[in-house]
Amino acid sequence: NAGVMQNPRHLVRRRGQEARLRCSPMKGHSHVYWYRQLPEEGLKFMVYLQKENIIDESGMPKERFSAEFPKEGPSILRIQQVVRGDSAAYFCASSPPNRGDSPLHFGNGTRLTVT
Amino acid sequence: AQKITQTQPGMFVQEKEAVTLDCTYDTSDPSYGLFWYKQPSSGEMIFLIYQGSYDQQNATEGRYSLNFQKARKSANLVISASQLGDSAMYFCAMREGMDSSYKLIFGSGTRLLVRP
Numbered sequence: 001n002a003g004v005m006q007n008p009r010h011l012v013r014r015r016g017q018e019a020r021l022r023c024s025p026m027k028g029h030s031h032v033y034w035y036r037q038l039p040e041e042g043l044k045f046m047v048y049l050q051k052e053n054i055i056d057e058s059g060m061p062k063e064r065f066s067a068e069f070p071k072e073g074p075s076i077l078r079i080q081q082v083v084r085g086d087s088a089a090y091f092c093a094s095s096p097p098n099r100g101d102s103p104l105h106f107g108n109g110t111r112l113t114v115t
Numbered sequence: 116a117q118k119i120t121q122t123q124p125g126m127f128v129q130e131k132e133a134v135t136l137d138c139t140y141d142t143s144d145p146s147y148g149l150f151w152y153k154q155p156s157s158g159e160m161i162f163l164i165y166q167g168s169y170d171q172q173n174a175t176e177g178r179y180s181l182n183f184q185k186a187r188k189s190a191n192l193v194i195s196a197s198q199l200g201d202s203a204m205y206f207c208a209m210r211e212g213m214d215s216s217y218k219l220i221f222g223s224g225t226r227l228l229v230r231p
Contacts, residue, residue: 028156033218043160043222056218091160101167102220103150104219106160 002027005074006092014113019079019086021110032075033104036066038091047101049075050115082114118142119209119222126227128197134226135182136192138207147211149190150219151181154204163205166190172225194227 007023025032030050033034035043045059049069060067066084069075079086091110094105120139128134134231140149151163166174167180182191194201204226208219 006146034219042223045218045220048218089158089182093160100146100217101165101166103152103162105162108159113160 002013003028004092004105005092006009006110008110009108011110011112012057013082013112015083015114016029016081019082019112020080021077021090021092021112022074022109023077023092023094025092026105029096029105031095031096031097032069032095033095034075034077035093037091037109043091046077079112082112084114087114088110118220119207121207121222121225123157123225124223126225127230128201128227129230130199131196133193134197134227135205136175136194136205136227137189138204138222139187139189140192140207141188142211144210144211147172147183149183150208150210151179151190151192152206152221153201154206154224155200156203160206164192167220171197198227199229201225 004026007022032049034046036046037110039041047067049061052071064080066078089109091106093106093111095102095104118141122137127129129131147168149165149166151165153161164174164176164181166183173183178195180193203226206224207222
């Protein structure tokens with residue numbers, strides 16, 4: 001039973017380029033969360049999605065960042081016109097529905113470096 | 116206001132000894148869940164243990180136990196018989212409400228170093 005799959009594992013972008021991060025949740029999980037982790041810091045919530053719906057985007061920057069979880073295919077976190085401050089580890093997590101005691105299952109993260 | 120507070124940026128422990136990592140939380144919701152995760156240097160997030168706000172007993176999972184003091188709003192992680200492989204960052208997290216659709220809020224973490 002595959003876990004949460006994130007790709008790529010490492011991504012290097014020049015300032016001004018676009019970054020696209022992908023996440024496939026665990027089988028049977030319909031909730032997807034994206035978190036950002038700066039070096040030596042904790043995980044900061046960005047967005048929570050279900051299929052075709054953004055449920056909570058309270059942690060998303062207002063500009064340049066967007067997320068989707070289409071009916072078919074992985075969830076995508078998209079960062080347009082990247083800046084050096086976007087360099088971080090981006091983690092995707094998933095959970096099953098209706099299980100309040102269920103932890104979030106995390107992928108291995110995508111480490112974005114903006115040069 | 117800080118929802119989850121981990122006041123120990125770094126901790127040392129001697130191999131085979133026990134160590135307690137502190138976590139306090141703030142919520143007005145009567146239903147909540149508390150989680151601990153381990154993040155080794157390789158970077159992945161590993162779930163360790165869960166405590167629900169209505170659970171009568173402290174949670175235990177192998178060498179991990181949770182010292183849950185509801186009135187004090189603390190949920191400290193106890194690791195017994197420390198091993199070198201326990202060296203990692205440890206994060207406390209909280210879910211407000213008992214619906215799995217609620218996000219986890221993380222603390223800033225504690226870096227644990229186990230000395231041989």
